[in-house]
Amino acid sequence: MxxxxxxxxxxxxxxxxxxxxxDRSGRILAEDSITTSHYDEPEVFVAALYEKIMITIxxxxxxxxxxxxxxxxxxxxxxxxxxxxxxxxxxxxxxxxAEIFSRHTDLPVIVTNDANxxxxxxxxxxxxxxxKNFVVITLGTGLGSGFVVDGKxxxxxxxxxxxxxxxxxxxxxxNRDCGCGRKGCLETYVSATGLKRTVLKILxxxxxxxxxxxxxxxxxxxxxxxxxxxxxDILALEAFEHTGAMLGYKLADVVAHTNPEAIFLFGGLxxxxxxxxxxxxxxxxxxxxxxxxxxxxxxxxxxxxxxAAVLGASSLIWSENGE
Amino acid sequence: MxxxxxxxxxxxxxxxxxxxxxDRSGRILAEDSITTSHYDEPEVFVAALYEKIMITIxxxxxxxxxxxxxxxxxxxxxxxxxxxxxxxxxxxxxxxxAEIFSRHTDLPVIVTNDANxxxxxxxxxxxxxxxKNFVVITLGTGLGSGFVVDGKxxxxxxxxxxxxxxxxxxxxxxNRDCGCGRKGCLETYVSATGLKRTVLKILxxxxxxxxxxxxxxxxxxxxxxxxxxxxxDILALEAFEHTGAMLGYKLADVVAHTNPEAIFLFGGLxxxxxxxxxxxxxxxxxxxxxxxxxxxxxxxxxxxxxxAAVLGASSLIWSENGE
Numbered sequence: 001m002x003x004x005x006x007x008x009x010x011x012x013x014x015x016x017x018x019x020x021x022x023d024r025s026g027r028i029l030a031e032d033s034i035t036t037s038h039y040d041e042p043e044v045f046v047a048a049l050y051e052k053i054m055i056t057i058x059x060x061x062x063x064x065x066x067x068x069x070x071x072x073x074x075x076x077x078x079x080x081x082x083x084x085x086x087x088x089x090x091x092x093x094x095x096x097x098a099e100i101f102s103r104h105t106d107l108p109v110i111v112t113n114d115a116n117x118x119x120x121x122x123x124x125x126x127x128x129x130x131x132k133n134f135v136v137i138t139l140g141t142g143l144g145s146g147f148v149v150d151g152k153x154x155x156x157x158x159x160x161x162x163x164x165x166x167x168x169x170x171x172x173x174x175n176r177d178c179g180c181g182r183k184g185c186l187e188t189y190v191s192a193t194g195l196k197r198t199v200l201k202i203l204x205x206x207x208x209x210x211x212x213x214x215x216x217x218x219x220x221x222x223x224x225x226x227x228x229x230x231x232x233d234i235l236a237l238e239a240f241e242h243t244g245a246m247l248g249y250k251l252a253d254v255v256a257h258t259n260p261e262a263i264f265l266f267g268g269l270x271x272x273x274x275x276x277x278x279x280x281x282x283x284x285x286x287x288x289x290x291x292x293x294x295x296x297x298x299x300x301x302x303x304x305x306x307x308a309a310v311l312g313a314s315s316l317i318w319s320e321n322g323e
Numbered sequence: 324m325x326x327x328x329x330x331x332x333x334x335x336x337x338x339x340x341x342x343x344x345x346d347r348s349g350r351i352l353a354e355d356s357i358t359t360s361h362y363d364e365p366e367v368f369v370a371a372l373y374e375k376i377m378i379t380i381x382x383x384x385x386x387x388x389x390x391x392x393x394x395x396x397x398x399x400x401x402x403x404x405x406x407x408x409x410x411x412x413x414x415x416x417x418x419x420x421a422e423i424f425s426r427h428t429d430l431p432v433i434v435t436n437d438a439n440x441x442x443x444x445x446x447x448x449x450x451x452x453x454x455k456n457f458v459v460i461t462l463g464t465g466l467g468s469g470f471v472v473d474g475k476x477x478x479x480x481x482x483x484x485x486x487x488x489x490x491x492x493x494x495x496x497x498n499r500d501c502g503c504g505r506k507g508c509l510e511t512y513v514s515a516t517g518l519k520r521t522v523l524k525i526l527x528x529x530x531x532x533x534x535x536x537x538x539x540x541x542x543x544x545x546x547x548x549x550x551x552x553x554x555x556d557i558l559a560l561e562a563f564e565h566t567g568a569m570l571g572y573k574l575a576d577v578v579a580h581t582n583p584e585a586i587f588l589f590g591g592l593x594x595x596x597x598x599x600x601x602x603x604x605x606x607x608x609x610x611x612x613x614x615x616x617x618x619x620x621x622x623x624x625x626x627x628x629x630x631a632a633v634l635g636a637s638s639l640i641w642s643e644n645g646e
Binding site for chain 1: 398407408455456470472473475477478479480481482483484485486487489490491492493494495496503504505572575576577579580581582583584606609610612613614615618
C-alpha cells in the first residue's frame with residue numbers, strides 16, 4: 001500500500017511557533033509548538049524546531065511521507081524565502097529562513113506571510129475550492145490580506161502584495177498611530193487592537209453608560225467588547241458598527257482593484273459574525289460602483305479556527321505540488 | 324515574401340470612434356474615424372465602422388494580413404465582449420459588441436475598457452516591455468486603471484477589475500458628486516474635470532489673486548490651468564499639488580494591494596509632467612509601508628500620445644497571438 005502523504009505546516013508567532021502534520025483533507029494528525037522568544041538566533045531556533053518536528057511525526061503511529069514544509073511568518077517573503085524586518089519576532093533585519101531550514105532537509109520549504117498562507121489554505125481546504133478570484137482578510141492583532149487572481153496567489157514584484165492593513169482610511173486625517181510608524185492605517189481600526197482603541201474613543205466622546213467603562217485600556221480586550229455587545233451594550237455595539245464600517249470602506253477598494261468573486265474574513269474578529277459582517281457588507285456595498293453591487297460574497301473563512309494558521313501554512317506545499 | 328501582419332485598433336468614444344491599422348512596432352499605417360453619436364443602434368454603428376475600416380486598409384498601399392480587431396470602450400468587458408451600461412455612449416444596457424462585430428468577420432474581436440487596453444499597450448509597444456507587475460493609470464475626463472500581475476492583465480471575476488477611479492479618497496467625508504451617483508470618488512479629484520473642480524474650490528477658499536478668476540466654470544479647462552501654473556500662478560500650482568496628492572494617496576493603496584514594479588501615468592493630465600508627478604510621488608511615498616518605499620517607479624506612459632487609445636486597443640490582438 002502506498003504510504004500516506006502529509007505536509008508540515010508551521011506558524012511562527014512572536015511568542016510561540018506552532019506546527020502540525022497535516023493530511024490532504026486538512027486534518028492535523030499531530031501537532032506541537034516551541035517558544036519563539038527563547039531563541040535569540042534564528043539558526044538555533046530552526047534547529048530546535050526541526051528536531052521537535054522530527055520527534056512529533058512518529059507520534060502519528062503510522063508511516064507517512066512528508067512532502068515539504070510550509071511556513072507562515074510575519075513579513076514572510078514568498079519570492080525570497082525570507083522574513084524581512086519582522087516587528088514582533090526576536091530577530092532583526094532580513095532572515096533567510098528557507099535557506100536556514102534547508103540545511104536540515106532536501107524537501108521543499110516555502111515561506112510566506114500569514115495572510116497569503118490563509119488564502120492558499122482557503123483554496124486547498126476551505127471555502128474557496130474552485131474559486132479563481134478572491135481575497136482573504138485576516139483579522140487578528142493586526143490585519144493582513146491575501147489576493148488570489150485567476151487562481152494564483154498575487155506575490156507582487158517584491159513578494160509583498162496584500163498589505164491592505166497598512167492602507168489609510170482617510171489619508172492625512174487620522175491621529176491614530178500605527179506600529180508601522182504612520183497614522184490611520186486600516187489595522188489601527190480593524191483588528192482586535194483597533195476595536196479596543198475605538199471603544200476608548202467612543203467612551204471619551206459619548207455620555208451613555210457602558211459596562212466597558214469599568215475596564216482600563218490594559219484590561220480591555222476584543223472578547224470583553226464582544227460579550228458586552230451581545231448583552232446589548234450600546235457603546236460596544238457602536239464600536240463594532242464603526243469597525244465594520246471602516247472595513248467595508250476598504251473592502252470596496254479591494255473590489256474596485258481586482259473584482260473578486262468573494263472576500264473571506266478569517267481570524268478572531270471574524271468570529272463576531274454579524275456584529276462585523278453586517279456593517280462591513282453594508283458599507284462595502286454603499287461604496288461600490290454600480291457594476292459591482294450585490295455580486296461580491298462576503299464570507300467567513302471555512303478553515304477550522306483551531307490552528308488555522310498551521311493549516312494555511314501547510315497548504316502551500318499541496319498547492320506547490322499541484323494537488 | 325510573407326505579407327506584413329497588422330492589427331486594427333479601435334477606440335470608441337462618446338463623440339468619435341477612431342481606428343487605426345497598426346504594425347507590430349506600434350506604427351499606425353492608416354487611420355480614420357466615424358461619429359459615434361450619429362448611430363442610435365449599435366448594429367448600424369458597427370456596420371458603418373466595419374465598412375470604413377475595410378475602405379481604409381487598402382490606403383496603406385501594400386498588401387497586409389489583418390490578425391484581428393482590438394476595441395477599447397468605456398465599460399468594455401473583456402470576459403464577455405460586451406459594453407455594459409456605458410454612461411457616455413448613445414446605447415443603453417448591455418451591448419454584445421464583440422458578437423455584433425463578429426457578424427462581419429471571422430477574425431478575433433477583443434473588447435475591453437480603455438485602461439486595460441492602455442496596460443496591454445504599454446507591454447506591447449511601450450515602457451512595460453518585460454515587466455511582470457505594473458499598473459497603468461489613465462488620466463482623461465475620468466480616471467481608469469489597468470492592473471498587470473505576473474505578466475497578465477487582471478480581469479477579475481466579472482471582467483471589471485481596475486476601477487480605482489471609483490474608490491473613495493475619504494469615505495463619507497467628501498461632498499463632491501461623481502457621475503456614478505456616489506460622492507468623493509478619486510476621479511472627481513484626479514482627472515481633467517477633477518482638476519477644474521479643485522480650482523473652483525480653491526478660488527472659493529482663498530483670497531490670492533489668480534488669472535483663473537477671470538474664467539467661468541464652463542470656460543475653464545485643464546490646459547488653461549496648466550498654462551497658468553507654468554506662468555507661476557499660485558492657485559493653479561496649488562490645484563496641481565492637491566490633485567497630485569490625492570493621486571499619491573490612492574497609488575499607495577495600489578502598491579499595498581498588488582506590490583507593482585512600476586505605475587505608469589497615461590493621458591492628458593500626465594502631460595503636465597512634474598506638476599502632477601512630483602506631488603503624486605511624494606504623497607505616495609509618504610503613505611507607503613516601509614517595505615515598499617523607494618522601490619516603485621512612477622513613470623510617464625511611453626505610448627505615443629497621438630492615438631494612444633488606438634494603440635492600446637490594437638495591442639490586445641498581438642497579446643492574444645503571443646507576439
